[in-house]
Amino acid sequence: MRVVIMGCGRVGAQLATMLEQGRHEVTVLDVRPSAFSRLPASFHGRKLIGNGIDQDVLRRAGIEAADAFVACTQGDNRNVMAAQIAKHIFNVPCVVSRIYDPIREEMYHMLGLRTISPTKIGAELLLQAIEGGRAGE
Amino acid sequence: MYIIVVGGGKVGFYLAKELLDEGHEVLVIEKDEHSPRSTFIAEELGDVVLKGDGCEAATLEAAGTGRADMLIAVTGDDEDNLVACQVARARFRVPKTMARINNPKNELIFRKLGIDVTVSATSAILNQIEQELPTHRLVPLLHLRGRAGLEMVEVRIPAGSRIIGKEASDVLLPQGAMITLIVDADGNPHLPAGYSVHAEDVVIAVSRVDAEEQLRRALTER
Numbered sequence: 297m298r299v300v301i302m303g304c305g306r307v308g309a310q311l312a313t314m315l316e317q318g319r320h321e322v323t324v325l326d327v328r329p330s331a332f333s334r335l336p337a338s339f340h341g342r343k344l345i346g347n348g349i350d351q352d353v354l355r356r357a358g359i360e361a362a363d364a365f366v367a368c369t370q371g372d373n374r375n376v377m378a379a380q381i382a383k384h385i386f387n388v389p390c391v392v393s394r395i396y397d398p399i400r401e402e403m404y405h406m407l408g409l410r411t412i413s414p415t416k417i418g419a420e421l422l423l424q425a426i427e428g429g430r431a432g433e
Numbered sequence: 434m435y436i437i438v439v440g441g442g443k444v445g446f447y448l449a450k451e452l453l454d455e456g457h458e459v460l461v462i463e464k465d466e467h468s469p470r471s472t473f474i475a476e477e478l479g480d481v482v483l484k485g486d487g488c489e490a491a492t493l494e495a496a497g498t499g500r501a502d503m504l505i506a507v508t509g510d511d512e513d514n515l516v517a518c519q520v521a522r523a524r525f526r527v528p529k530t531m532a533r534i535n536n537p538k539n540e541l542i543f544r545k546l547g548i549d550v551t552v553s554a555t556s557a558i559l560n561q562i563e564q565e566l567p568t569h570r571l572v573p574l575l576h577l578r579g580r581a582g583l584e585m586v587e588v589r590i591p592a593g594s595r596i597i598g599k600e601a602s603d604v605l606l607p608q609g610a611m612i613t614l615i616v617d618a619d620g621n622p623h624l625p626a627g628y629s630v631h632a633e634d635v636v637i638a639v640s641r642v643d644a645e646e647q648l649r650r651a652l653t654e655r
Contacts, residue, residue, distance in 0.1 A: 349536075350538070351538050351539075351542075352538070371512065372516075373512040374512045376515075377511065377516070384542060384545045385545070397489065400488070400520070403490075406523070
């Protein structure tokens with residue numbers, strides 16, 4: 297698969313590394329060149345500086361031939377905008393967007409985006425851990 | 434009408450002011466509480482500012498977005514304007530949403546996602562500039578060294594120019610300007626003597642810098 301990842305934070309870098317280990321072709325996009333230092337030295341995918349809500353930047357990242365697009369910058373709005381551009385302008389088959397705000401996440405899920413809210417998932421896992429811990433007492 | 438304006442920058446401020454003057458009920462949502470903007474708007478326009486993130490459902494709820502007739506998002510970030518309009522439409526059923534866009538290329542995605550009206554200042558300014566710029570420009574090619582004020586320039590002959598059909602060496606030029614070569618549409622060079630000018634020919638001329646505008650007009654005007 298050819299995958300474009302927007303945002304090379306901890307999650308983006310980790311995902312890029314994992315995808316590459318799975319022999320996928322990865323392009324990582326970030327506005328800050330320093331962000332790429334999170335990638336391991338062994339990373340051979342493409343690193344591109346630019347903002348993923350700019351269609352020209354997405355084209356340069358190879359969005360037209362991409363099988364999947366992942367938006368995982370720190371900004372919810374940037375993520376949903378880029379994801380919607382990937383889906384509706386470039387018809388990328390698989391588009392996933394990270395959205396911290398659970399309310400916005402729910403809304404964009406209803407509007408047909410594939411969304412993941414780390415806030416919701418994180419809280420649920422913590423809750424399970426606490427309840428599981430008490431059950432073991 | 435009840436109109437919500439997201440973004441209390443310069444655009445938001447003057448927009449709110451105009452809308453209030455026209456008798457509408459207006460609420461400005463501004464995120465940055467540390468900026469002097471919201472205080473300024475409140476001082477100038479009265480109690481019409483809500484501090485908060487206009488992309489967050491909770492803020493829009495507090496703003497009474499459910500009864501708004503229109504939401505206009507005019508922050509400096511296209512992604513924030515898009516999300517504010519989408520939340521207003523999808524969650525609060527606001528009948529009309531408008532967005533300011535900064536990157537003209539974003540017009541299509543906004544339209545596809547159902548934003549009713551987009552306003553791009555960048556496009557508007559570009560259009561204005563294009564109208565003000567002469568379409569058939571004179572392009573300086575080379576500054577002739579040692580000859581103060583002489584340049585070699587290029588002008589493309591527009592369809593409708595009054596010199597079309599005339600012999601290039603007979604064209605009346607300003608003092609200090611001279612046609613040296615004409616390149617036709619197929620890329621063939623011609624000397625001015627005995628060559629009649631066609632549309633889309635490129636004229637290479639030597640001209641004094643202060644005569645260039647006159648030269649351009651002599652070659653391109655109808």
